[in-house]
């Protein structure tokens with residue numbers, strides 16, 4: 277296991293569009309969380325020792341933990357880090373300052389992913405965010421000045437937002453990585469209950485703009501929603517998109533492991549939410565067979581500009597992918613959505629914007645072929 281995700285579910289306020297597993301701090305809750313985390317890390321390490329290439333602390337807002345809590349959390353992780361390991365911590369503006377950054381560096385963190393969303397105060401207010409644009413700017417500048425690799429998250433296509441201004445600001449700051457999303461209104465969130473609908477035309481324009489503005493600043497689109505300077509790509513997330521193995525710690529965290537000794541190809545483990553996880557309930561296990569693995573690998577791999585290698589996937593799953601997919605691929609290549617070169621199937625820019633349709637067609641072809649085997 278070379279990649280580990282650790283979920284820290286605590287947030288100071290809960291944003292109305294959020295569908296992550298988040299809670300507010302309550303009396304004794306962080307203490308219970310850390311105790312269970314120590315036990316869970318020791319159990320997982322006994323089964324999956326070895327050095328980590330990437331460690332990702334996500335949430336929630338991991339930077340909302342106090343210095344001594346973060347120190348205890350890092351002490352709970354027995355895995356050594358590979359010499360050039362990427363250690364990312366998600367942070368929100370307002371939860372960092374130079375002294376805290378110094379503390380994070382001493383713990384081994386070398387990359388900070390900052391949930392900026394927008395630099396415009398009216399937009400932030402509408403999103404229900406606790407920070408202001410100036411605070412976001414200051415946090416990004418301080419993290420860069422302290423020598424961290426910095427990624428920032430932006431939400432694009434929001435009503436009343438000057439997306440170009442947000443993108444220009446992000447590019448001018450000199451960060452190495454930007455994740456640009458459109459607002460996903462998930463069922464059950466307050467935004468969904470208020471009937472807020474994202475406008476698809478607005479969204480497509482926003483992504484076109486992101487490609488142009490960030491591209492001029494040297495940040496290339498290497499994944500549907502992610503832009504990076506060369507060498508600044510998120511190595512941890514690449515492990516997900518490439519369907520590598522990773523472990524998961526913390527409430528609602530998931531893990532993915534290959535199972536060479538079992539009847540299935542791989543398994544996904546998903547931890548229960550905080551109260552049940554803290555009480556020691558084990559993760560739910562889901563076996564992943566060859567067809568499901570192939571479908572997921574295509575869906576995730578084609579999010580990347582580097583694409584997927586069908587022959588490697590064929591070898592891993594034992595499925596006749598090349599012949600099953602050939603007619604659909606021919607059609608999508610003719611439409612300029614994908615191309616097969618050097619043994620890799622890669623999406624074009626247009627293909628990245630129309631990925632949903634491409635993936636559905638590939639899945640249907642796979643299911644047809646699989647039902648005939």
Ligand code: SF4
Pocket residue numbers: 287289290291293294295296298335336337368391
């Ligand atoms: S800060 Fe992020 S994780 Fe926390 S509630 Fe807001 S969107 Fe969710």
